[in-house]
Amino acid sequence: MALVALLVAEAMNLLDATIVQVAGPVIHDDLGGAVAAIPWFSAAYTLAFALGLLVAARLGDIAGRRRVFRIGVAAFAVTSLACALAPGTGVLIGMRAAQGLAAALIIPQTLGLIRAMFDGDELSKALGAIGPVMGLSAVLGPVLGGVLTHADVLGSSWRAVFLVNLPLAAVVLALVPRLREDRAPVRPRLDLLGTALAMAGTALLVVPLAAGTGVPGAGAWAAAGLGALVLAGFVAHQRRAAAAGRTPLVEPSLLRGRAFPSALATSTLFFAVMNGVMITVVLQLELGLGRGPLTAGLTLLPWSAGLAVGSGAAGSRLVPRYGGARVLVAGLVVLAAGLAAAALAHRAVPAGDYPLGLPFALALAGLGVGLFTAPFFTLALRPVSDQEAGSAAGLLNAVQQLGGTLGVAVVGGVYLTAADALPALGTAAALLAATAPAAWAMLARPRTRN
Structure with missing residues (x-):
């Protein structure tokens, strides 16, 4: 039953990251506000989640993973209820950000708690259950x-898409006493300055580029440049902290060389494509064609399948036979074919049909996503x-x-700017094209000198 609590918590986060996309246009119709707010019903959650992940794992090491897990689940339930009761767009986006921070407290603790409670074959089975749940x-x-x-x-x-979290959270909280408390053997200190620099730099880099519609303006690029400088300061601070014998938020050695930084770039670009395609489909069907959320959800079912x-095929057969690098590249090619097929599908019918x-x-694009993601994290x-493994996994997430x-x-x-799916799919294709050189740099092994 302890494992059930952890798996249900994982499922809550994954469901909440996708379930709201389909409901976004209906939320806008009810609450009003600018149509540009629709993507932020999802983006506010994922951005806050990402920023929270930078420090949440360290909080589990310090305060105890079960305690932080319980706080996170309770906060997730409260913020879900607040989202369901939101009277306006601004309140909902703010509560979605708070919900993302709560999710960030939950997710990093699950792997640590599983490792603390299981050993040997039981540990392998417990970790193996995460994949099917995801x-x-x-x-x-x-x-x-x-x-x-x-x-x-x-x-x-x-x-209702937020209220569904309440019974799930109640089940998890009821099972929390069955979890074993676990924390780091040596309690690390929280790097407050490093945390502030990482969050500020990331927010300055991401939010201005994502806040508008269409091509970002000069102000957005200036803020992004400032964010890049702040992140450079964060890297320098981490190196000084490690040299002084303090516990850095991120292992500085991860950023040496090109392999792991290229993996970070690959992950950023690829998942931008994945989520960008999903939101485009929803917006085109519900806003462009006037179809309801049920049609949008069913249309995305082949993608998920x-x-x-x-x-599943990559993990069980293809990677062992052909190697992870070839399967990952095949995934990019299949996803590109799926995007091309989606563009042709839109061009093949009269406007409004x-x-x-x-x-x-x-379905083809989703197959490519599955082929890519299965070997990606291992590579x-x-x-x-x-x-470096814990810090690296946190950064990748x-x-x-x-x-x-x-x-x-x-x-x-x-x-939203073009009111047409083809420019949006073209933007996703451009991001996918940029993913290819980043993936090549990640996969290329460094040359050895004679």
């Missing part, structure tokens, strides 16, 4: 969002030492969420 959550998220919003249970409409099939070929194109962590934020806001913003 896959099922990815499949159910968009469909559940469409079903709940369309059903309008007791007049709840879109608010393709992702699950691709991931449902693109009948779109579900098949999304990204290949050059990382045991001492954080930039994944940042990439998702950029994809939803930037690609979604392009759609």
